[in-house]
Amino acid sequence: MAASLARIFEALGDPIRRYILELVAGGEQPAGAIVETVRAQASISQPGVSQHLKVLRDAGLVIVRAEGTRRFYALDAQGVETAQAWLAGLGDPLHQMANPLDxxxxxxxxxxxAGRTAEPTRRSRTGEARPAAG
Incomplete structure (x- = not known):
């Protein structure tokens, strides 16, 4: 999980990729619409936007669906949940200890x-445990 977590936060480190995530968080988007919207906001080429989409896909933050020659991108809930869980752990450092303590x-x-149901024992002078006489 550490490798995927590192990839997730590495991908989130770029403002254009964060912007793309905001776009697809509203619902599935065709690749062409993502490219147009991002290019309207930043001076970037179509291949540059495609590279950002690939990084997001490799990090597990977006999924892609092919329909003929078109590609549709959507948020990958599992990747987002992984990042959220890690961030939540920062706010509650004892959270990781909950399961071992349980x-x-x-x-x-x-x-x-087991102590209540065990046969009562009596200790000899040498400290050896023996069943109690009953």
């Missing part, structure tokens, strides 16, 4: 249950 709580409870 597991520890389960093991403690299991140990208490």
């Amino acid at each position: 597991a520890l709580g389960t093991e403690i409870a299991r140990g208490k249950r």
Whole structure:
């Protein structure tokens, strides 16, 4: 996941790619419309916009669908969720410890249950555990 996370944030580091994401966040867009809109905002060639779309696709932030000779781009929810989860972890640093602590709580409870249901033992003078006489 670290490699894909690095790719995601590397892709997000460019303002043109962030702008493209804003365009496709509103819904699926044809590649031609994305190129025209981006070129109206920035001095960039059509191949330059195509390269930005490729970086976004490789990072898992957009998906592409072919329909004949046309390409349609849409936001890839999984890539966005990966970035959001990482960012949310910054705000809640203990979030990563939640699952191990839950597991520890389960093991403690299991140990208490086992202690209640185990046969009572008595310790000898040497410290050896023996079943209690009953």
